Each structure stands twice: as structure tokens, then as C-alpha cells.
Amino acid sequence: KNEKIQLLRDAIVSYPDFPKPGVIFRDIFGIFRNIVAMRAMKDLIVEHILFLEVDLVVGLDSRGFLLGPIICMELGKPFLPIRKKGKLPGNVVQHAFNLEYGEATFEIQTEYVKKGARTIIIDDLLATGGSMVAAIELLKLSGAEVIECLTIIELSGLKGREKLGIPVHSLVQYD
Ligand code: PRP
Ligand code: HPA
Numbered sequence: 001k002n003e004k005i006q007l008l009r010d011a012i013v014s015y016p017d018f019p020k021p022g023v024i025f026r027d028i029f030g031i032f033r034n035i036v037a038m039r040a041m042k043d044l045i046v047e048h049i050l051f052l053e054v055d056l057v058v059g060l061d062s063r064g065f066l067l068g069p070i071i072c073m074e075l076g077k078p079f080l081p082i083r084k085k086g087k088l089p090g091n092v093v094q095h096a097f098n099l100e101y102g103e104a105t106f107e108i109q110t111e112y113v114k115k116g117a118r119t120i121i122i123d124d125l126l127a128t129g130g131s132m133v134a135a136i137e138l139l140k141l142s143g144a145e146v147i148e149c150l151t152i153i154e155l156s157g158l159k160g161r162e163k164l165g166i167p168v169h170s171l172v173q174y175d
Contacts, residue, residue, distance in 0.1 A: 001047075004040035008172050011037035012153065020101060026153050026174060028063060028124040041152060044171055045122075046074045052147055055117040058082055058139065060131055061106070063124035067152070071122065082108045082121075082135050093141050097134035100127040100158070106134045113142035121146060125153040126170060129160025136166060 011030040018025040031037045045067070054077055059068030061083045072079040085094055085105040092107040113119075121135050132149050139146050146166050154161070154170035161168045 001044070004044050005171060007034075007037045007040045008044075008152065012172060014174075023101065024174075026125065026155070028152055031152070032066070041171065042070055042074070045071055045150065048169055049075065049120065049150070052120065053118055054120050054147070056080060056113070056119040056144065058108070058119055058121045058135065058144075060121065060123040060135055061087075064122050067124065068122050080108065080112055082106050082138060093138055095134040095137045095141075097130040098128070099130055104131075106131070106138060108135075108138045108142060110138075110142040113139065113144045115143040117144045119144040119146050120148045120150055122150045124151060125155065126151040126158075126160045126168060127155045128158050129163040132160065132168075133163055136164060 008031060011034045013027045013030040015025040015027060031041055057068045057072050057077055058080050059065050065081060068079045085107050088107050088109050090109050091111050093110045094105050094107045096105045119139055136146050149164055149166055149168045151170045154173045156173045157175045
């Protein structure tokens with residue numbers, strides 16, 4: 001397990017001063033360029049989730065969309081997206097939030113969430129936690145039971161974890 005985590009750590013490239021001065025950008029796509037690291041990432045997530053009896057996997061716009069479906073194929077469970085506003089048709093509920101740099105509104109197609117569905121939310125990275133909090137709010141409004149938030153990267157120094165009120169599992173942490 002530790003070897004797999006080290007593979008991920010080695011594959012993630014850090015870019016100082018992107019997208020603005022003072023921010024160190026941790027780029028998940030280094031993992032996707034390296035098929036061994038990508039498999040390690042999938043294995044680590046699936047091993048972790050198998051115990052959780054999940055009914056639904058929700059991925060966040062946009063890099064959560066790369067992760068959720070891979071996991072769903074292994075679990076045999078459905079995937080549902082949360083998207084930035086104006087992209088999803090049908091009955092949507094929405095929630096506005098602040099980002100590490102900027103702000104946004106998220107939407108979900110609420111009719112596709114079954115009442116009490118045991119749901120995990122997946123994204124590439126937890127920073128301030130603003131996106132996760134908004135996602136949790138949307139899923140609660142839709143009647144789901146959010147059992148865990150899962151990210152590949154956690155920027156621990158921003159203390160996003162403390163805002164969520166729901167367990168967080170991350171694979172690689174940075175201060
Ligand atoms: C990034 C990242 C997370 C979110 C984390 O997405 O992929 O979704 O920010 O930040 P937070 O914990 O402070 O909310 P971004 O909004 O840059 O969108 P993108 O995935 O479309 O690039
Ligand atoms: N990397 C990728 N996405 C992000 C980051 C980062 O360091 N911070 C906030 N969103």
C-alpha cells in the first residue's frame with residue numbers, strides 16, 4: 001500500500017506560482033500520464049471503498065469525472081455528476097460556494113438520487129473544502145446519505161477537512 005502511495009506522490013507534479021503567485025499547483029494529470037501510477041490509484045480507491053457498501057458515486061466537475069466512472073466500473077454502482085451551473089438538464093438543485101481562488105455554483109440532477117442512498121463523493125483534490133461542502137449540501141437536499149468524501153490529493157494546510165462534518169479519505173497529503 002505504501003509503495004502505491006509513493007508511486008502517486010512521485011507522479012504528481014508541483015507547479016509554483018500557478019494559477020497565481022504564491023499558489024503551488026499540484027497536478028493530478030501526472031498520474032494519468034503514468035499507467036502504473038494510474039492503476040495504483042484505482043486499486044487504492046477500490047480497496048478502500050469495497051468495505052463501505054456504497055450505492056452511488058458522485059464526482060465533482062471537472063476532474064472528479066475522471067475518477068468516479070473508473071471506480072463505478074469496479075463497484076458495479078452508478079455514477080452521478082455534480083456540475084458547475086447551467087450544464088445539467090432537468091430538475092436541478094444548486095448551491096454557491098467560494099474556491100481557493102474564485103467562486104462557483106454547483107448543480108445536481110436531484111431526481112436521480114434515491115432517498116437514503118449511501119453515497120461517496122469523489123474529486124481530485126481537497127483544498128479549502130468549499131467544493132466538498134457545496135456537494136454535501138446538494139446531496140443532503142436530494143435525500144442522500146453521504147458516507148465519505150474521497151480525494152486523491154489533500155492540501156492539509158488549508159484545513160478543508162474540518163469544514164465537512166463527514167469523514168474524508170485522501171491518498172496523498174501536502175501541507
Ligand atoms: C479544483 C479541484 C477541486 C476544487 C478544490 O477544481 O479540482 O474540485 O478546486 O478546491 P476547494 O476544496 O477549495 O473547494 P476547480 O474549481 O479548479 O475546477 P476544475 O476541476 O474544473 O479545474
Ligand atoms: N491543484 C489542482 N487543483 C487545485 C489546486 C491544486 O493545487 N488548488 C485548488 N484546486
